[in-house]
Amino acid sequence: MNITEKAKGIFNDVKSYWKTPPKGYYMNYKEILSYSVGGIGAYFIFTMATQLLLSTTNVVIGNTIGIQPTHMYIMYLISSFANIPFTAIRANIIDNVRHREGKYRPYILRMGIPTVIISMLFVFTPYSRIDYIWRCVLVIVYNFGLQFFYNFFYEAYENLIHVLSPNTQERANVASIKAVIYSLAPSITNAIIPLIAGKVSDGDIYDLAVYRWLYPFIAVFGIALCILVVANTKEKIVQAKSHVVSIRFIDALRAVAKNKYFWIISLAGWLGFLETAQGTILQWLYNYGKLCDEKTYSLITLIYGNSALWGMLFAPFFIKKWGKKKVLIVTNLFNVLFIALIYPSKESIWLVLICMWMNSLMGSFAHVLNPAIQADIRDYQQYKTGERIDGMFSAVALIGTFITMATSSVLPAVYEKFGIHANNGYENMYHILFDKDVLYPLIGALVVLSVVGAILNVIPYFFYDFTEDKQRKVIKILQIRAISDDYSAGMLENEEEALGTIRKARVMSKEKLYDLVALKQKIKGLTGEEKKAAKKEYNEAIEFNNEVSVSVAAVKELEKFDTPEMQGKLKIARAVVAEGLEGVVNCPDNVVEIARDLPKNTKEEKRYRSESIDVAKTRLRSKKATLKHYPDGLVPYDTSIFNDLYAQENALDQKQFDLNKELGEVKNTNKARAAELRAAIKESNDERYVINGKIKEATRQNTMYHVCAKAYLDAVKLIKQEENYRKF
Structure with missing residues (x-):
C-alpha cells in the first residue's frame, strides 16, 4: 500500500467515524479531537497554576518572592491541611451533584476561569513593595484558591476520559492521542520562557516579569480551547437509568477503602516521593551552572520536551501487546537506570539532557497508563460495590496527604544542609548555587535520592493484577446488572x-x-x-x-445464583425481606454477635458467616439511621416523582433549544421579538432552577430512605436480580 492509498484510507476513516464511533468503540473522531486539542488549552492553564503551587521545591516562590525553605515548608503544610476539606467538597460535588452535562464536563470552565484569575493575581502582585510576613500571607491565600479551583479543574479534565468510554483499550488510545497533542502546551511554554527571560530579566527564568509577559496570552488561549472540550464531548457511564441515589461521604469512604487496586497505585506514589528530586537539575545547570546561554537552553527545553512525545505515541501499542502491568513495570525500571546515569554526567548539560531525555521518555508512558489504570480501578469499584464512585477516590487519597507532608520535609532539609538558607550570606539564598562546589554535590545528592524514590515506586506495581481481560469482563457484567435494574424498574429502553x-x-x-x-x-x-x-x-x-x-x-x-455462595446470600436476603421494612427497626441489637456465632467449619460456612456479619452490620446502621430520621416509622419513598421531574426537565431543554434557535435567527432583524425571546429564556432558566431544586430535594429524600432501608433494599434487589437472571 503506497502513501496515497494510506492517506485516502485515513481520510475515509475520519469521514466515516467523524460523528459515529467505530464498531466496538464509544467515541467518534470529533469527540476525540475536541478532547485532545482542548487539552492544549487545559495544559496551558495547568502549567500556569503548577508553577505557583506551594511545594518544598518551588523555585519561583523561593527564589523570586524570597520565601525561605523552612517557612515555605510550613506554608506548604498549612496549604495541604486546607486542601483536606476542599477535596471532600470536590468529591461530594462530583459524585452527588446532578448535571445534565455529566460528572466532569460542567466544571472544566467553571473551575478553569477562576484558576486563571488567581494565577494572574499571583504573578502581578508587587511583592517587592510588601513586607515579608504579608508576602507569606498572600502566597498562602492564593494557594488556598488554587488548591480548590485548580485541583477541581485538573480533575475535571483529566478524569473526563474515565467516563467518555467504558472500553479500556479505547481509553488508552485516546489518552495517547490526547497526551501527544496536549504536550505542545508545556513544550511551547518551556521553550518561550528562556527567550522572554533573555529580553526582560537578564536570562533569569524565575523572575516574575517573565510570567507577567507570558500568562495573559496563554490564559486567553487556554480558556478558548477548553470550550472545545465542553461543547463536543459526552459522558457515557455504564449505570442503570433507574439509579437516582446520592452517595454519602462515609459510605463512599468505606467502599473505596476496600479497593485493593486503589491502594496499590496510591502506595506506589507515596513510596516514590523522592523520584522527582532530580526535576530541577537541567534548570539549575543553566541558571546557576551557566553551562549554556538562553538560546541554547531554549533549544534544550525543546529537545527535552520532545522526549515525552514518543512514549505517549507508542504506549497504546505496547499496552495492547503486553498489557498495562508489564509496560508499567518495565518503564519504571528503566527510570531507575537513566536517573542513576545522571550522576557521572552532572557537569555536562548535554549528557544530563540525554539521561533526562531517556528518563522522560520512559516516564511519558505514565501519561497514558495512569488515566487508563485509574479508569479501570473505578470500573472495578463499581463492580464490587454497585456504586459508581469517582470524586471520592480523591477524598480517600487524602490519607496520602499526611504521608506527603512528612516526606516533603526531606528536600528542604537537604537544601539547607547544602547551604540554601536565609543566613548563607547571599541576598538571594539560592544564589549560593552559583558556587560550583555547592551546586554539583547538591545535584549528586538529588540524583541519589531520585534513584531511591524510583526503586520504591516500582515495587507495588508487581502486585497489580487487574488485567485487560478482567476489565472487559467487569464492563460486561456491569452492563448486565444495569439491564436487570432497569428491567425491574420498568425503565429498560x-x-x-x-x-x-x-x-x-x-x-x-x-x-x-x-x-x-x-x-x-x-x-x-x-x-x-x-x-x-x-x-x-x-x-x-x-x-x-x-x-x-x-x-x-x-x-x-x-448463573451465579446456582453457586453455594450465592445461595447462602439469597437465604440471608429472603430472611431480611420476610421481616419487611418493620424488620429495620426491630433488628436485635446483638444481631452481629448472632452472626459471629454461626459455624465456620467448612469453606461454605465461613462464607455464609462472613456475609451474615456484613449484613448484620448494615442492618444496625440502617436501624440507627431510621430511628433518627424516621421516628414515626419507615415509609417507602415514591421514586415515580423522578419520572415527572425529568419529563419537565426534558421539556425545558427542548423549549430552551427552540427559544435560542429562534433568537439566533431574529436577533439582528427583529429587536422586539428578540427581547421577548430573551425574557422567555430568562423565565425558563428560573423554571429550571426550581426543577433542579426539586430534583435535588427528591434525591436527598430518596438517598436517606435508601440509607435507612439499605439492608432491606439490597436484599430485595438481590432477589429481583436472581429472578431476572433466570428469565434472561
Missing part, C-alpha cells in the same frame, strides 16, 4: 436489543477458542498478501477469543 446481547453472550460462551499460537506461527512462513491476510485472521481471532472470554464471564454472572 430497547428491551429486545438489550436482552438480545444477553442471548448472544449465552451463544458465544459455547464457542471454541482459536489456537492463537498456531495462527501466529502460520504468519512466519508467509509473505506479501498472504502474510497480510494471515495477520488479519490472527487479529480477528484475538477479538473473537476476547468476545468468547467475556461471554463466558457474562454467563457465569447470569
